[in-house]
Amino acid sequence: MNALIMIPLAGAVLAALWPDNRTRPWFLPVVGFLHTALCFLLLVAPPPVSPEAWIGFDPLAAAVLPAVSLLFFVCGVYAVPYLRIRQERPNRVFVAALLAVLGLLSAGHQARHLGILWIATEAVTLAAVPLLHFNNTPRAFEATWKYLLVGGTGIALSLLGSFCLGYSSLHGGGEGDLTFVALTAQGAGLSRPWVLAAWVLLLVGYGTKMGLAPMHTWKPDAYGEAAGIVGAILAGGVTSVAFTAILRIRSVVNAAGESQVADHTLLAIGLFSMAAAALFLLGTRDFKRMLAYSSIEHMGILSIAASLGPLGVWAALFHVWSNSLTKGTLFLSAGNIRRAAGSPSLDDVRGMAHVVPRSAAIFVAGMFAITACPPFGPFFSELKVLGAAIKTGHGLAAAGFLACLLFAFFGLTRVVFAVVDGRPRPAAKAGGKLFRETFGVISPPLVLLILSLWLGLFTPAILQDTWTAAVAQLFPNP
Amino acid sequence: MMIVRIFLWVALAPLLPGLINKVKAWVAGRRGPPVLQLYYDLIRLWQKGVVLSTLASPAFVVAPAVAWVAIACAAFLVPLGPAGAGLSFRGDVLLMVYLLALARFCTAWAALETGSAFEGMGAAREVSYAVLAEAAMFAAMLSLAVQTGSVSLVDMLSPAPGAGTALLAAGLFIVLLAENCRVPFDDPNTHLELTMIHEAMVLDHSGPPLAVILHGASMKLLLFAVLLTAAVLPLGSLPPLAAAAALAGGVLVVTLGVGLSESFLARFAFRHMPLLLTMAFLLCLFSLLVAWKGGAA
């Protein structure tokens, strides 16, 4: 029915059946390429979406899904050399699960029905499990266990929330049509207490998947233990599904006339997440967990932006793009450094600029990019967020936003330069010998960095129009 | 005219220390050295050879000359009552003050040339106390400027006697004592190096350089005396001859004043000097405020 979902799932099945461990990884770039090509094709020529369709490539999907697809494609290219290094592990499940994740992500992004949305997100959560314990170490299992239980609880809550929303529609006299179009149309008819209950539960539920504090606890463990690609796709793809879910639900809550409550909750939880992330960043001594905290910070930015009306949501969609691409750079280059150093902890890693100069340079550049240093993408998107905050008169929120950015910057620079500068340890030198910086492992993060640069400097008109269309979809009557 | 002016400054300057010493001698009931003593010293020194520290660079000899030139130029800017200044322009007062600073820089630099502890000590004291003296000096100049509404010495130094004049006179007099290293700041004719400022700085100088330094010092003293007199007396409003006489008289009075203060005051302990200088500064500041308010009223 929907090629964007079917291609990857079919790919997953094929990969699962594919006999050869050495050639199997090629599925990732190939399928990724097909998916990306299709995505951008649809972006240029948007297909008609019937209002009652349960799954459709509507403006909101078009505004976010291509970014995820692009990220997945580049990560797929990276996966080939990476999995060659990791010959010792059978990658059947890994590749298949990765492709399944892509398919389910596409489903989640295109879901226009409460139930479908929930099932897709749930399925993504489960499909990601094999990716997490790919390394097959006790640490990986522990991370997976926490990811499953915390994430599962979150997902359960979001299901409860979906029920509440459904019941609010029933109670308001609806006859059980749970497409967002129908719910929005019902608008003020929805029963208020149920809508509020649903909002809280869904925000917490999908917030858990997004990784908003205080539901973020699974993130550092999962990102810290997972391979670079997995981290990139979790941080750039899965979080964005949860975010679009929150946006869709939020539009229903708006229609029910509770937009103020929604905005305030989003702002509060966003600021709290940013502050918490900044604090964690100031203290952490592990440069992969650092990325997780940075991701939490950016989820906070997204939810703050989402609370700032149409302008803010536009900026948020922009930020989804810049964040995914830049995070990709960071995760992949960090993965290289991690391989070469043999440890993610500042206690035994330093002077990597002398061991893996290229990866280190990309890592530093990516760090500056993610901390909103011009001229990379995040700079422009966060400036837009700031502008939205000031235009809508949220002066204090803007101040808090800047303060959190500042402390996050302190934390990130502290860690990154500790990793990169100084004299390398002899052990690390040896690791550098083992890990060679081939074109295959250097170009993907570099490409992502360049994409983030390009996104900021020359934001394509087509994307801007799509974001505007998505905002129009979310705010039908501004 | 210019020649006369230069001659006046150069030739008359060494009189002042002589006079001061005479006064001190009279007060002490001694006969004391002749008034022209410094002239004799200068002549003798000018013919003597030079003993140069093994550590010193040529700057050790050149610096005193530059300092002397600086003081001479400063003097050139100071109006002599009716005769006016050798060179007068908007803001010349600042040039004058900074020329004296240049002289200070040179002497202090030369003092450090020899690596002697005493000279370093002297230089440190000189440059440090100058900070407060400079503040007082600027307050005084500002009050003159505010009072006369001009920033050129010729006009500034012929003020109508204002309410602040007495304060200004007192302040400037203390600055004079400090800048010229007289008692109670310094004792020109002690021989205990530990207690000296200016004399300590020139310990290692000899021959012509020393002569230049001594003459420069006397010229600086004269400069301050003229400045003080002109700042206090309304010379502008007097007929030329009377003004000239008043100026000469004023300088004489200042000299006597210095002599008397030296005979009746003892050298202060070093830790008291900042207090005294601060007092001078406050006096000048008050005169400035008086001038400012007076203008407003």
Next chain:
Amino acid sequence: MSGGLVFAAVCLLAAMAMAQRSTRASFALTLAGTLAGLVASLTILLGPDDWEWTGAFFLGGERVHLRLDGVSAIFLVLVCVIGGAGAAYAREYWSDSENPATAARGRVWWNALILSMGLVLMISNGLHFLMAWEAFALCGYFLITLDNRRPEVRKAGWLYLASSHVGTLALFAFFVMLATHTGTWNLGPVRDVPPPLFWLALFGFGMKAGFFPFHIWLPSAHANAPSHVSAIMSGVAIKMGVYGIVRFGGWLPVPANAGHVVIGLGAASAVLGIAFAMAQNDIKRLLAYCSVENIGVILIGLGGALVARTHGNAAWGQLALAGALLHVWNHGLFKSLLFFGAGSVLHATGTREMSRLGGLWRSMPWTAGFFALGAVAVSGLPPLNGFASEWLIYLGLFEAATTRSGFAWAALPSAILLAMAGALALAAFVKAGGMIFLGTPRTKPAAHAQESRAGMLAPMALLAAACAVIGVAPGLVWPAIARAAGSWNPAWAVARTPFSTLGPAGFALAILAAVAGFWLWKKSRANGLRRDLTWDCGYRNPTSRMQYTSGSFAGISAGWFFWAFAPERKFRRPRGPFPSGSLRLERVSETVLERLIVPAGAIITRLSHAALGLQHGRLQAYILYLVAGLAALGIFVFLEGKP
């Protein structure tokens, strides 16, 4: 005009590209680029009209728009001069042979720094300004940390980066608010924005300008950077902050009391800056703190100009402004000269501690001479350039005082404080010069120092010449300064030079001093000149340990600023008839940093460790957090949704 600037940009880019392959080619390109830029900016300053260029393409959705007017040109001249001189100096000082790992990298960042500073000065679009600004800040960081294997360098670099980012974020807010109020990112004179916006700009740019109390990053960064980098950071980079304040002080409607605040900041940073400088023992720290003072001097002038402009364009304001702008140049010149000198000393002896130097004039006569000249200039003494600009500022303040108008009251205290700062500067640089170059060597390395090669001396000679020329002939530069003042405030466009007499006077002074010095030297030689031990009151065996040290030299004034230094003291008195060991250590602390910032940072760090304690890995607690979050949100929504 456009051609020249494009050529300059291309040259600098090419120099970055060539940095790895050929030192000589890269240097030649840098030189060509800076020269082209210099010519371009001078043509602007000497010509009547500004240069403006609007690109055909967009960056970040904004059309590229460059403008070079009097104000920018003044700063651009400095960028080009020091950029070229520093590149020349670096060839010897940071040569490929001595620093194979970092020399080429240094060249790349150097050219990038020049380029980005030039862009900061020319860009007239808020969004692009931020981009160039950050690029410039980062280039500075990578230059400071060239030798990042040394931990103290890393610390200094991080401090620089962190405080620079504080300023940058303030500027984010500033430019976004500006754009929100004006509705466009284009920069230019604006009328209808709330005056308080100026405070944000003052803070944001102040972090970079490094005046009290925003100087926390400055001493360590400038002390630990390679000396040619210290030179451009201290002489030029902090001027970018000044540029921002000048620029937006001229374009924005400023609050009524802005001028007085700026004067206050300037006076405070002039006196305290030089007081701290006086107390330093590390020569490069001393120079860095002296930069704090000079920024203060510039601010006093600028503040005067702001006061004058907000009160009917009083004429004296123009003098103050001209003084400030000229001092931007002068400080750039002599501070770079001094840092080059300090660099040569460091290069020759391997130490920056003045208490380990001494007597270097014998082995390094040229360096000593240039340093002495720089010292005279920085002390603002005639007949050198430092005096010319300070004289203008003084003149402005004095004339303000003579008006006796109520708003000019600030002129009185600031003039007096400026005078004290000047006297302290004199003391500080007599000390610096004396301790480094005079007396006897205090350590072996100092005794066996070698004079730097011509490659390092030539740039110093160039800067020294510039200082002397501006000093004895300030009339030459007046048209440029007046042009800049005019483009800052059109009401002050026309002005006749105030230097008509001062210039010749200075010239005469220089000639007379030279003649007199030469004559006295001859005379002494003629009378017979005998070398002998220093007459140390008859002591026949003076050693280097008997010399006055930099600490004791600063003792008196340090006593006065005890309250600001909050020094850490260690003191063991000599005891008994035959005292064994006794010592007296005194370390002047970075008061603002160590008494304010560090404790605050410690509190935040403790907070973050408390937070990390929550991430203890127990799953049950994680789920508890989740439930707590749910409950909190529920209550929040319940309270929100009640009405």
Next chain:
Amino acid sequence: MISTLNLLIGLAMGLNLVALGSSRLPSLIRTVSTQGIALGLMPLILEGSNLDWRIILIAGATVAGKGFVIPGLLRRAMRSANIEREIQPFIGLMPSLLLGAGGTIAAIALASALPLLPEHAGSLLVPGALASVLTGFILLIGRAKAISQVCGYLILENGIYLFGLLLIKATPLLVEAGVLLDLTVGVFVLGIIIDRIQRAFDSLDTRKLTTLHE
């Protein structure tokens, strides 16, 4: 029929308390499976008048899944880890019982604040659901053994299922399918992970699972 339904819900709520009070894992698992069977029967009662294949399918699937499959899996894991009882839980049995009782009361109070459709009025569905959810949370937070945590998670899911019954008529199969998928796949994965952990740490005591922290 509401009365019979409420009887079953009351039974489920009682079982919550039993689960909270039981220290031995087999009895805990048994409680959960009983509750699952009880829940499975509810659709039949709720729709007693007009049974169609959909309802029967759901009921059957639920009884099979919640009542037998999953408990079976858990028992397997328990045997392989040969642990019998929950030793020193984070929240003791007595406190958890009290908490559960308080939670149940709170659930009833909270439920009364939420408006219901006439046909659901008087049913204990909402309070029952909330009570189970709370019980699930208490077990998740309070127990140290992985298996008891899974049981807690199951009770949480049961609560949500209970709530889903409100919508069973109106909303399509999807949502319920969601529940089942969630449960089956979830527990399936949990089962795998559990015995992986079992092999990796040779214990199912989550106290050992705290190597990942700051």
